[in-house]
Amino acid sequence: MTDKSINLTEYLIEHGIRPSFQRIKILQYLIGNKDHPTVDDIYQAVAKEVSTLSKTTVYNTLTLFTQASIIKGLRASENEIRYDPDTADHGHFKCKKCSGIYDFAVNIDTLQSDALAGFQIHEKGIYFTGICPACMENKTNSKSEEETK
Amino acid sequence: MTDKSINLTEYLIEHGIRPSFQRIKILQYLIGNKDHPTVDDIYQAVAKEVSTLSKTTVYNTLTLFTQASIIKGLRASENEIRYDPDTADHGHFKCKKCSGIYDFAVNIDTLQSDALAGFQIHEKGIYFTGICPACMENKTNSKSEEETK
DNA sequence: ATACAATTTTGTAATGATTACAAATATATT
DNA sequence: AATATATTTGTAATCATTACAAAATTGTAT
Structure with a gap:
């Protein structure tokens, strides 16, 4: 949609x-x-x-x-569920500093692991965490104050 | 460990x-x-x-x-956090029927998407959901009764 | 239109995991 | 042994989510 x-x-x-x-x-x-x-x-x-x-x-x-x-x-965020109207496969990156969540394109099909033969897969979630480029520069980050939890 | x-x-x-x-x-x-x-x-x-x-x-x-x-x-489970002493990269499959969580080997490095250039990645989580082989056969599943929520 | 049934919305009260906090206990250092 | 530091404990608070029943809305058939 x-x-x-x-x-x-x-x-x-x-x-x-x-x-x-x-x-x-x-x-x-x-x-x-x-x-x-x-x-x-x-x-x-x-x-x-x-x-x-x-x-x-x-x-x-x-x-x-x-x-x-x-x-x-x-479920990228610790406490609460967040919602995404984009149902196509893609990854989510959560910045630990500013708590921002970024979408990223990823070819999930390449993941297809033999280990899951026989499993019926409904959803594939890819969640990365780390520091986003903006927060890497700005040591003093504004977002983090309003949203740190 | x-x-x-x-x-x-x-x-x-x-x-x-x-x-x-x-x-x-x-x-x-x-x-x-x-x-x-x-x-x-x-x-x-x-x-x-x-x-x-x-x-x-x-x-x-x-x-x-x-x-x-x-x-x-x-965060494979909805409500609560579960813990895993295996810190090596691997995926988690959560069965919607029996609520069981399965580890699966996956080559996460192949995921490395250009989209995340500039991001400092700390953790990589791969969460799949669906139906496990055991539950695919057993329509009447025992685990589901004790753990469905 | 009108009346009845089914669906949706609402508000309040419960649930349940997690966190805050301060007192009590245990451990390390001198 | 005395004191400072770190850890554990128990209770109370927080906060997202769910349960539930009453109220409002919508759909259908007459």
Whole structure:
């Protein structure tokens, strides 16, 4: 789901999800914010438009979307799950300093290990951690103060 | 840390960790149980030998070991962190049915993607999910009942 | 349109893993 | 032995996530 021109309502229907107002708004936010938002990020942002929004609805919706495979939950971060509307295989790099999460292209098929013969694989997650280029330079990092945890 | 003949006390000292009784027992358990135990698994088991053991000590110790890179924390499971004394690069497969976690050999170096030029990589995590061979056969699976969540 | 059924949303209360913190205990050093 | 330092312990707090039931919305059939 990358093409903005696709109608969100139809997109949901195509994936067997009834297109409620809340669901469309949450999906819209996810597609417009591919920076791996947390549940709270999503809730805070969408609540500005949908004032009655409940966090439970956000959880329900994200679970629903995940089951329908239109988004993926990431476990790159320690505490919380983050969500990614890009369901194509790719890796995630988490910077230990600024806590930023970067996507990176990777040819996951080359990984295909003989060791998993006989296993039915559903998802492939590639999570790297380390220091991002920006933080390598800036010893004094601004992001780290606001987000260190 | 695979060779059982290595003295655990010395092993800890070599890694800059003071070898307290609790730390040795926890390390001993980890090395003897490479089935990716949870914090509670470790606590329950070691508490049988060290009756005064506190769960906080287990957390402290695991954090210490992880910082010293003698174990690795896995996020293959949804809720909780699991620990692995095998710090060599390898993948983890989580079966959605029986919740079992399998190690698998994988040549992570082949992954090296150009996209990460300039990034300083510390850890590489490979997490697959799906159905394990045992669960593919047994439609009625026993493990799933005890561990489904 | 109207009434009924099914689905979705909401709010609150529980759960459960992890962390904070300070007192108690053990260990090392002089 | 005396003192300083490091470790362990227990309890209380935190925080993301889940459970659950009531309220609101939507769909369907008459």
